[in-house]
Amino acid sequence: MATPIAHKGVVAGAKVVAMTTLDLLTDAKLRQAARDYFTNVQTKTQKYLPMIGPADKPAIEINADIMARYKPELSKYYYDPVRYPTYLDQLGIQFPMLEKPAGTGGEK
Numbered sequence: 001m002a003t004p005i006a007h008k009g010v011v012a013g014a015k016v017v018a019m020t021t022l023d024l025l026t027d028a029k030l031r032q033a034a035r036d037y038f039t040n041v042q043t044k045t046q047k048y049l050p051m052i053g054p055a056d057k058p059a060i061e062i063n064a065d066i067m068a069r070y071k072p073e074l075s076k077y078y079y080d081p082v083r084y085p086t087y088l089d090q091l092g093i094q095f096p097m098l099e100k101p102a103g104t105g106g107e108k
Helices: 004-026 028-042 064-076 087-091
Strands: none
Touching: 004 028
């Protein structure tokens, strides 16, 4: 958005997406109509064919040496439910922040 007209276009598009989402979240009939259209019109003649079958196994051995090398370093990020109520608490992240932290100009 290097120009004012591009910025206006992006803002207008974002408003359309937001209002459409709001309509879908608040109107059960609209959600049902969208689902019916998707099922009975858009994908009526399409059949889903998965590329991976039930017997296919992941090739986990491909990166085994890399995983073995980095696993000790990654282990400090594993969630420990005994010590922390949530993963964000373990990482020291406070979310959502509803008030500005002290020292950022939001003091009263």
